[in-house]
Amino acid sequence: xxxxxxxxxAGVVPGDLRPWTPNLREAEPLVSGxxxxxxxxxxxxxxxxxxxxxxxxxxxxxxxxxxxxGELLFSQSQPVxxxxxxxxxxxxxxxxxxxxxxxxxAILEPGAVFGEMMLVGQRMYDNYAEAIEDATICQLSVDxxxxxxxxxxxxxxxxxxLLGEQVARLEERLTxxxxxxxxxQVASTLLxxxxxxxxxxxxxxxxxxxxxxxxxxxxGASREATSKVMGELTGKNAIRQGRGRIIVTDRDLLxxxxxxxx
Amino acid sequence: xxxxxxxxxAGVVPGDLRPWTPNLREAEPLVSGxxxxxxxxxxxxxxxxxxxxxxxxxxxxxxxxxxxxGELLFSQSQPVxxxxxxxxxxxxxxxxxxxxxxxxxAILEPGAVFGEMMLVGQRMYDNYAEAIEDATICQLSVDxxxxxxxxxxxxxxxxxxLLGEQVARLEERLTxxxxxxxxxQVASTLLxxxxxxxxxxxxxxxxxxxxxxxxxxxxGASREATSKVMGELTGKNAIRQGRGRIIVTDRDLLxxxxxxxx
DNA sequence: CTTGTTGTGTAGTCCAGATTACGGAAGAGG
DNA sequence: CCTCTTCCGTAATCTGGACTACACAACAAG
Numbered sequence: 001x002x003x004x005x006x007x008x009x010a011g012v013v014p015g016d017l018r019p020w021t022p023n024l025r026e027a028e029p030l031v032s033g034x035x036x037x038x039x040x041x042x043x044x045x046x047x048x049x050x051x052x053x054x055x056x057x058x059x060x061x062x063x064x065x066x067x068x069x070g071e072l073l074f075s076q077s078q079p080v081x082x083x084x085x086x087x088x089x090x091x092x093x094x095x096x097x098x099x100x101x102x103x104x105x106a107i108l109e110p111g112a113v114f115g116e117m118m119l120v121g122q123r124m125y126d127n128y129a130e131a132i133e134d135a136t137i138c139q140l141s142v143d144x145x146x147x148x149x150x151x152x153x154x155x156x157x158x159x160x161x162l163l164g165e166q167v168a169r170l171e172e173r174l175t176x177x178x179x180x181x182x183x184x185q186v187a188s189t190l191l192x193x194x195x196x197x198x199x200x201x202x203x204x205x206x207x208x209x210x211x212x213x214x215x216x217x218x219x220g221a222s223r224e225a226t227s228k229v230m231g232e233l234t235g236k237n238a239i240r241q242g243r244g245r246i247i248v249t250d251r252d253l254l255x256x257x258x259x260x261x262x
Numbered sequence: 263x264x265x266x267x268x269x270x271x272a273g274v275v276p277g278d279l280r281p282w283t284p285n286l287r288e289a290e291p292l293v294s295g296x297x298x299x300x301x302x303x304x305x306x307x308x309x310x311x312x313x314x315x316x317x318x319x320x321x322x323x324x325x326x327x328x329x330x331x332g333e334l335l336f337s338q339s340q341p342v343x344x345x346x347x348x349x350x351x352x353x354x355x356x357x358x359x360x361x362x363x364x365x366x367x368a369i370l371e372p373g374a375v376f377g378e379m380m381l382v383g384q385r386m387y388d389n390y391a392e393a394i395e396d397a398t399i400c401q402l403s404v405d406x407x408x409x410x411x412x413x414x415x416x417x418x419x420x421x422x423x424l425l426g427e428q429v430a431r432l433e434e435r436l437t438x439x440x441x442x443x444x445x446x447q448v449a450s451t452l453l454x455x456x457x458x459x460x461x462x463x464x465x466x467x468x469x470x471x472x473x474x475x476x477x478x479x480x481x482g483a484s485r486e487a488t489s490k491v492m493g494e495l496t497g498k499n500a501i502r503q504g505r506g507r508i509i510v511t512d513r514d515l516l517x518x519x520x521x522x523x524x
Numbered sequence: 525c526t527t528g529t530t531g532t533g534t535a536g537t538c539c540a541g542a543t544t545a546c547g548g549a550a551g552a553g554g
Numbered sequence: 555c556c557t558c559t560t561c562c563g564t565a566a567t568c569t570g571g572a573c574t575a576c577a578c579a580a581c582a583a584g
Contacts (some may be wrong), residue, residue, distance in 0.1 A: 167429055171432065213560095475532095
C-alpha cells in the first residue's frame with residue numbers, strides 16, 4: 001500500500017522510503033491539455049507592476065515543467081534555489097520530522113508562487129513539495145531573477161506584503177494548534193479554505209477539493225479524528241460532503257464552532 | 263493571587279480580568295537609569311541604511327515611553343498603528359484565545375522592533391504585548407513613518423528579510439508543535455533562546471532569563487509538564503538552573519534530544 | 525529574622541486525540 | 555459487470571500532557 005510507485009525521480013529520497021506520502025496511485029498517463037508556454041508570469045499578482053516587456057524577458061527564462069501527481073518538486077537532496085509559479089494543478093508543501101510524520105504547510109492552487117522566502121535570503125531547510133495533481137510549474141532561478149525583483153521597489157513591497165500575510169496566517173495557525181481543540185481547528189480551517197477557493201478555482205460552486213487525510217495533514221491530526229469531526233459537522237448541516245470534496249453550507253455556524261473551546 | 267494589581271491602565275482590559283497574566287507583582291518604583299531620548303533608532307538594524315539626518319528626523323517623532331512591568335503596550339481596545347522599538351527591558355508578545363488561554367509569540371530583547379507587519383498592511387488582530395520587565399519603548403506612528411520606509415527600497419528589502427526570517431521561525435515552531443513531544447520542543451526552544459541571548463544581552467555568560475512558566479507559555483504547554491522536562495534535562499546535565507535563569511551547558515545533547523521522538 | 529510573594533518539585537486524576545484494526549462504499553479501469 | 559484502489563466510518567485501547575492540589579525553597583521588603 002505504500003510502495004507501489006517505482007517510476008520515481010531516482011535518488012530524491014534515499015532508501016525508497018516515503019512514509020509521509022502513504023497513498024499514491026499507479027503511474028497514469030498525463031492528460032495535460034495543450035498549454036501556452038509563455039503565460040507563466042501574467043496572472044500572477046507578484047509581477048503586476050512589471051511591463052509587458054519585462055514579463056516577456058522573464059518568461060523566456062522560465063522553463064515550464066510538467067510534474068506528475070505524487071512527484072516531488074524538490075527535496076533537501078535537491079535543494080531549491082528557484083522561485084516556483086504554479087500554473088495548473090495543485091501542490092502540497094510540507095515538512096517531515098525525524099520519525100517520518102509530516103505536517104503540510106500549505107496546499108497551493110494555480111496562480112500561487114512558492115519560494116518567496118528564498119528571495120530574501122532564507123533557505124527552506126526541510127521543506128518538501130509534492131504535486132497532488134498533475135501540475136505544470138514554471139521555475140525561475142533565484143539568481144537570474146534577483147535583480148529584476150529586488151531592484152524594483154514596487155516588487156520588493158509586494159514581496160513584503162506577501163510575507164506579511166504569511167506571517168499572519170502562520171501566527172493564527174500556531175495559536176489555533178496550541179490552544180484550540182480539534183473540532184474548532186477543523187471549522188476554522190474549512191472557513192479559510194473556502195475563502196481561497198473561488199479566487200483561483202471558478203470551476204463549480206465553492207467546493208473544497210480535499211480528502212479527510214489531506215485535511216488531517218494540514219492540521220497535524222490523525223485522519224480518524226478528523227473524520228469524526230467532519231461527521232459531526234455534516235450532522236449539524238454546517239457542511240456537505242462527498243468523497244474528496246467538501247462544501248461549506250453554513251459559514252456562521254462554522255465561525256461559532258471555530259471559536260468554541262468545547 | 264490573580265487580582266492584586268489595581269493600579270493599572272484603566273480600561274485596557276474590560277472587566278479587570280486578566281487570566282493570561284496570572285502572576286504580577288505589586289507596584290514597584292521605577293529604577294530606570296538616565297537614558298538618552300535620542301538614540302532610539304541607532305543600533306536598530308532595520309534603519310542601518312538611513313543617513314544620520316534621516317534618523318535624526320525620525321527620532322524627533324519617536325516618543326520614548328516608559329512601561330512598567332506588567333503593563334500592556336496595547337490591546338485590541340487600543341488598536342496599534344505604530345512601530346515599536348524596544349530600547350531596554352523585555353516585552354512578551356502574545357495571543358489570547360476565547361477561553362483565556364494564551365500563547366506567547368515572542369519574547370523581545372532590547373534592540374528588537376515590533377509591528378513590522380503593520381508596515382505592509384497587516385493588522386494584528388488579537389495580539390497583545392506586555393512588558394515583563396520595566397521597559398523603555400519608542401513608538402513610531404506608521405502613517406508618519408510609512409513614506410520613510412516604503413519609499414526606500416533598501417529598507418523595503420530589510421523588512422522583507424525580517425519577515426522572511428519570521429516566517430522561517432514560525433514554520434519551524436508550527437511543525438515542532440504539531441509533530442514533536444514536549445521534551446523535544448523544550449530542548450529545541452532552549453537552543454534557539456540561547457543563541458539569541460549573546461546578541462543583545464552581553465551581561466553574563468549566556469544565561470536565559472526565563473521562568474518555567476514563561477517558557478511554558480512560549481510552548482503552549484503547562485507549567486508543570488515543562489518543569490518536569492526541565493528537571494530531566496538538569497538530571498542529564500544538559501542545562502543548569504536557578505530560579506528564573508537557565509544555562510545551557512551541553513548543546514550537542516540538547517540537539518540530540520530536540521530530534522528524538524521519545 | 526519574619527512574612528509575604530513568586531518560582532519550582534511532585535503526585536494523582538482525567539481526557540482529547542493517537543493508534544490499531546476493521547468493514548464498507550464510491551469510483552476507476554478493465 | 556467485476557476487481558482493485560482509494561476514501562470514509564467506527565469502535566477499542568492507550569498515552570502524553572492538562573488540570574488539580576500541595577509542599578517547599580528562594581528571594582524581597584520590612
